[in-house]
Amino acid sequence: MTKYAQQASILIAVDCIIFGFDGDKLKLLLIQRGIEPEMHKWSLMGGFVQHNESLTDAADHILKKLTGLEGVYMEQLQAFGEVYRDPGDRIISIAYFALIDIHKYETQLSHEYHAEWFELDQVPQLIFDHNDMVEMARKKLRYKAALHPILFELLPEKFTIPQLQSLYEGIYDSVFDKRNFSRKILSTGLLIKQKDKDKLNSKKGAFYYMLDIGKYNENFHAFLNLIPNPDHLQFV
């Protein structure tokens, strides 16, 4: 069956870095490991790649198992393959990162896996090289979001411009001028204004907007200039 000379076997895992935004801070979904080794330590959600599933299948399964979600934004981050990254076995891990609407997350599943959301600057020590994976995912998200309209994936279907701005400000840890921000965002033509307002966060109320899915798909690759000065970004 095997056409190649004997090759020592290496296990393949997929680990998912799951981002969510609670309206204030960018957060990360972590689990407490239920199996040895490193039982009870915090970790990314992961699993082994099965013989009959592709890498993206594996990532989809892992995401669904923990969050109940399918069809959300996910992309491959990088393969991690240091020899002793897992001190026990030789395991190569392909890391994926996902952006989800935190409100769609099914909390009952979190009990099963002892999952919790952590703010990005309060991520605990994780097993193996998972902290490296998280750090790399954070950088890649910042990099990519500066050029492409990717952050909508973290918001509910209806959102307000101030909410969106707060998301950008959280991710870039800075403050943007609201006049310039709203002009830039609206000039993309990606947003459709709704008739109703969100009155939770202010007395006056802020109009809801929805993403124009057609234009979003068309223009996803277009270079935007959403961040005033992206020179400090450090990825790729």
Next chain:
Amino acid sequence: MTKYAQQASILIAVDCIIFGFDGDKLKLLLIQRGIEPEMHKWSLMGGFVQHNESLTDAADHILKKLTGLEGVYMEQLQAFGEVYRDPGDRIISIAYFALIDIHKYETQLSHEYHAEWFELDQVPQLIFDHNDMVEMARKKLRYKAALHPILFELLPEKFTIPQLQSLYEGIYDSVFDKRNFSRKILSTGLLIKQKDKDKLNSKKGAFYYMLDIGKYNENFHAFLNLIPNPDHLQFV
């Protein structure tokens, strides 16, 4: 020894997409496979990841075996893991792409592996999903080179501005205004003018420049604007 429940084994390969620039066209180094399956068909240079080597080690070994080169620019492109990408065995491949100075390439090695340089628009049909890998690498290179000063890796230590422009023009398949191009490039402060000229390509001769390695390393992540209109780029 193995701490995890039995997992069906999957083989891990690394494949290298090797780019070079001959002064006129961007080229790709391909080999004619010496082993079954798919013997004699064109392919990327690749190999299996050994138990005691990391992914980057494996990629370095593969590159060295084919080109004799070490320490050149190489980065991970993506892991490819469709179940039937290799119709024989289940093999996951991590693709790396390298940028080399084509003149440093040791041609004697090419005989051993039946290697040849191909222009990018004349790449033959390759085994498995290697054509997909090449296409993705091409897109990523275009994307990245529009923002970061990465293309110097393809040139010899001393090069002229017209040579550099010709490289950019080849990669973006377009023509740039030489006055604007040289102003942009020089304004990065990355180039050090030499005293001597290249007189091969013109009667007047063009001054050589060298990369300021210190500033290159410092400013690598800085966003440049080397390409007039990057909106058509389609990667990431």
Next chain:
DNA sequence: ACAAAAGTGTTGCTCATACACCCATGT
């Protein structure tokens, strides 16, 4: 009436593009 957040317009300036001529040299 006042506090708190939403929403809107203008100006100056920087930076990118477009464009034309002179220079140095080999033949």
Next chain:
DNA sequence: ACATGGGTGTATGAGCAACACTTTTGT
């Protein structure tokens, strides 16, 4: 002297950043 490619300067316009006041409404 002329042909070939190298090298430089300027003017115009688009787009970005900086900035202040009015609007709405809940309390």
